[in-house]
Amino acid sequence: MKIYIGSKNPTKVQAVKNIFIENSDVIAVDVASNVAKQPMTDQETIQGAINRAKGALYEGDGVIGIGLEGGVQQTDYGLFLCNWGALAVEGHTPIVAGGARILLPDSIAQRLIEGEELGPVMDDFTNKNNIRSQEGAIGVFTENQINREEMFTHLVKLLYGQWQYRNRGE
């Protein structure tokens, strides 16, 4: 079974590979999220995940398209990191699931509100390169209890499980 993931970010690709292990060929493709590079609400982040999933499905000859999208959501308690995933198959509405969320420090939140992207802001904050392709903000702010790949793996598990539930008895 061919599964297309709509990103080449290694944390996202590896998360899909971790769950779709049996009889699956996981292929990474660059597709447009068709939302802002830094989604600022759950709504926009979900839309990005769905657009990526559909884009990935129609990109090739795959059975399943998966989209994973990172964003933030403002609350009365501050700006939270959020992550959403979508799984698209032909002829069905996409399956959607949300990932873990943590509160971002005020200094980071302020920069995002002013229009910067989390990826470069995290590199600047940590004095490291390409945090988004490694532990991610979630890894930095949890002392690596949960890194970005693990967070996305959990998310892909939620998508896979719902897909299995929908296919039960078929």
Ligand SMILES: O=P(O)(O)OP(=O)(O)OP(=O)(O)OC[C@H]1O[C@@H](n2cnc3c(O)ncnc32)[C@H](O)[C@@H]1O
């Ligand atoms: O190549 P793609 O798939 O676009 O991967 P990405 O790392 O850019 O990830 P997203 O577009 O899903 O995330 C939206 C923005 O938030 C950033 N971001 C999201 N989660 C992050 C994290 O855990 N650590 C660092 N940057 C993160 C990311 O770099 C983007 O600027």
Ligand SMILES: [Mg+2]
């Ligand atoms: Mg991106």
